[in-house]
Amino acid sequence: MPFALFLLGVAVFAQGTSEFMLSGLVPDIARDLGVSVPSAGSLTSAFAVGMVAGAPLMAGLARRWSRRGALLGFLAVFLAVHVVGAVTDSFGVLVATRVVGALANAGFLAVALVTAVGMVGPEATGRATSTLLGGVTLACVAGVPAGALLGQLWGWRAAFWAVALVSLPAVVAVARSVPAGTAGSERPSLRAELRSLRSPRLRLTLFLGALVNGATFCTFTYLAPLVTNVTGLGGGWVPVVLALFGAGSFVGVALGGRLADRRPGAVLAGGGGALCLGWAAFALGAGTPALTLGLVLVQGALSFGVGSTLISRALYAAPDAPTLAGGFATAAFNVGAALGPWLGGTAIGAGLGYRSPVWVSAVLVALCLVVAGVRRGMTVPAECGGNA
Template sequence: MPFALLLLGLAVFAQGTSEFMLSGLIPDIARDLRVTVPAAGALTSAFAVGMVVGAPLMAVLGRRWSRRGALLAFLCVFLAVHVAGAVTGSFEVLLATRVAGALANAGFLAVALVTAADMVEPEAKGRATSTLLGGITLACVAGVPAGALLGQIWGWRAAFWAVALLSVPALVAVARSVPGGAADPTPPPLRGELRALRAPRLLVTLLSAALVNGATFCTFTYLAPLATEAGGLSGAWVPGVLALFGAGSFVGVSVGGRLADRRPVPVLVAGGFALCAGWGVLALGAGDPVPALGMVFLQGALSFGVGSTLISRVLYAAPDAPTLAGGFATAAFNVGAALGPWAGGAAIGAGLGYRSPVWVSAGLVALALAVALASVLAAPALRPRRTAPSASDAAR
């Protein structure tokens, strides 16, 4: 993999840390800014919505910029809003910085995905995608726990300063290492790219990616109460459980990236069924800590192995949308990140217990498999029918 691609992964690590770190900082933010905990929780929702809406919009905005210029612009905005968030005493300003940061993050990831795909051979897009998404898994393993620790020691603002400082070397690295080049004076027509993104095969892949990622974050969001309430572990185990899931995710995205280019169908079919069954096994066995911890690692690996393969298939399936494919892939990823926690929270709120989000995860993956199967069965009906040759044609 090109060294510049690893540097893009560093920037994605910083941004992934920012996206998920608030889970351990919400109570402190609420107390410091004198708002309720549910109000402070809106900071997480605002970031998720900004990612979903911002990915395609920012991809459109950056169509006439060089890719290095777009990456630098988005990263500068991301750094600036984290400095603003670290110093503000206003909840409204902090909320605005989260939306702006999400837009910049979405734009960066959208451009980075297509940039990474162009840095490698045409048949290596899966490995390039997994390298970028590896930054997100490392954020789960190291960045989020580190942000929570900084918040406990020096306050929640320290976590924002840390993300801003981590963005500085990423900014320098992108400026020095990512290929530049002038902006394309004649990018593909926007209408043509949007038409290409309506292809049934691509829509199925995007929907499947959203559902699988929704399943991932549905359980990941509620791993702490699952471990303590259902598994009987003490609160001291929670960081380790989260890190175990993140470690599995890193393994999955690394292995999945190597297989996604050569054997994508076996990865998606076998991995999808194993992922669905694994969520069921985890839900049933959550009360026994030892096998449950093993399943947490395995499900992290399967989730990101299958999920990263689906994202790479979006790039393969959209050659006629070179500037927007990354934006729609990013949006699908974050639709899942918003859908999953909401669905898991609704299940818990309905009194179904802390194992219920894991069952919801199993249902979301099962739905993704059903959608994929239905698209395969419907494919022959969508192809143009060949009419029998007429007598005059046969005589020619």
């Protein structure tokens, strides 16, 4: 993989830390700003809504910008809103910064995906995608637990300052490593890309990705209260649990990237079934510390292994829409990231307890398997590259 691709991962690391870090900060934000835990959890949904709205829009706008200029502009906005978020005392303003930051993140990721794929041959799309998404998993391994630790030591605002600081070297890395070519150079017209998005294969892949990511975020957003209130571990264990999930996700992306170009069917079918069973086992055994710690690791690996494979399949499903396919893949996965926390928060608010988001995750993956099973003879084999 080109070294510049790893440098793009530095920026994705900063953005992934921001997107995921609220899992360890939700109780503190709720207490400090005087809102409920489900309301604080909605900050994750607000970020996801911004990603959903921003991904296709920013992808379309960035087609005619230079790649370097687009990436740097998105990073500058992302950095600025985290400074605002770190100093505000208004929950409404904090929600607004999450949405604007997500718009910038969406634009960056849409351009970064097409840039990453353009750095390698078409046969390595899965590996390039997984390498870029490695920044997200490293955010889970290091950034999110560090954010939770900073929140415990100096308050949740310290985590926002840390994201802003980490974004600075990312700006330098992008400025020095990314070619200044036009984001839309040597690509089909916007109308041609839009026509390619009508593909049933692409729509199915995006729908399945939304379900899988919804399941991931549903549980991940409420891991902190689950660990402290159900598992019975102290608050000091929260960063450890988040790190375990991140370590699993790193393994899942690494393995998924190697298999996505060769055996995508096995990853999606086998991994999806194991993921569903794992969420159910997690819900049943959440009161047992050893089982919880083990399943957090396993579910992180399965969630990101299946999820990253679906992203690469979306790019394969729309080869004539390289820019917008990345944008719509980002949007679809963040539909899940918005839906999951909302469903989990609704279940908690209904008095079903902190295990309920895990059960919701199991149901979402089960629905994914049912849809894939119904379409297996028609669409899914093509989605999986025909080599399942």
